[in-house]
Amino acid sequence: MIYAMTKIIDISITLEATMPIWPGSIGFNLAWEQRLDNGDDCNNSQIRCDTHVGTHIDAPLHFIDNGQTADAMNLDYFIGPCTVIHLPDVKKITANQLSQAAIPPTAKRLLIRTDNSQYLEQPHAEFKKDFTALEPNAAQWIAEREVKLVGIDYLSIGRYENGILTHAILLEAGIAVLEGLNLLHVEPGNYELICMPLKIAGAEGAPARAALRKL
Numbered sequence: 620m621i622y623a624m625t626k627i628i629d630i631s632i633t634l635e636a637t638m639p640i641w642p643g644s645i646g647f648n649l650a651w652e653q654r655l656d657n658g659d660d661c662n663n664s665q666i667r668c669d670t671h672v673g674t675h676i677d678a679p680l681h682f683i684d685n686g687q688t689a690d691a692m693n694l695d696y697f698i699g700p701c702t703v704i705h706l707p708d709v710k711k712i713t714a715n716q717l718s719q720a721a722i723p724p725t726a727k728r729l730l731i732r733t734d735n736s737q738y739l740e741q742p743h744a745e746f747k748k749d750f751t752a753l754e755p756n757a758a759q760w761i762a763e764r765e766v767k768l769v770g771i772d773y774l775s776i777g778r779y780e781n782g783i784l785t786h787a788i789l790l791e792a793g794i795a796v797l798e799g800l801n802l803l804h805v806e807p808g809n810y811e812l813i814c815m816p817l818k819i820a821g822a823e824g825a826p827a828r829a830a831l832r833k834l
């Protein structure tokens with residue numbers, strides 16, 4: 620029997636205090652509670668962070684009153700066939716751009732690589748307010764298809780100034796939103812997405828580890 624070689628690409632941001640964070644966010648902090656080199660029994664740390672830090676999902680509750688919470692979302696959203704497209708030199712992603720992006724009509728999960736990825740990889744990078752994101756008409760275009768998850772390579776799927784409508788259109792259509800991806804080293808094409816959001820009871824979002832497997 621011949622087994623195909625598979626390659627797993629980690630598309631998560633490393634959670635550390637130096638990563639870019641949304642203005643006003645507490646970001647991410649790891650603090651040692653116990654240290655072997657202090658004579659403690661083990662090394663033991665605590666983390667303190669914003670729910671929407673680094674690579675994370677938005678649950679419907681983020682923008683919809685009484686919407687579904689992160690722990691209630693079926694993992695079926697986050698694991699399965701996935702299409703990655705690359706839209707360089709674009710600031711506002713429109714429905715027109717998506718319609719020209721060779722997205723298969725049956726695409727179930729869509730990840731969008733933009734110029735943003737280069738900003739997430741730089742240590743101590745400042746938050747970039749003019750990051751590339753989806754216009755509401757692009758969200759509407761996605762909502763009218765079979766897509767169950769859409770992801771992007773910065774901290775929000777909608778633009779900084781007026782991203783609420785973009786989020787609301789997607790979440791009300793029952794589409795999972797995956798943000799803060801590092802797609803800098805990912806070629807466009809078809810993959811399997813493996814994403815595991817933390818199962819946080821009642822939360823409107825959750826940090827996640829995400830990877831792509833080239834089949």
Ligand SMILES: [Zn+2]
Pocket residue numbers: 671675676677774775798824
């Ligand atoms: Zn978010």
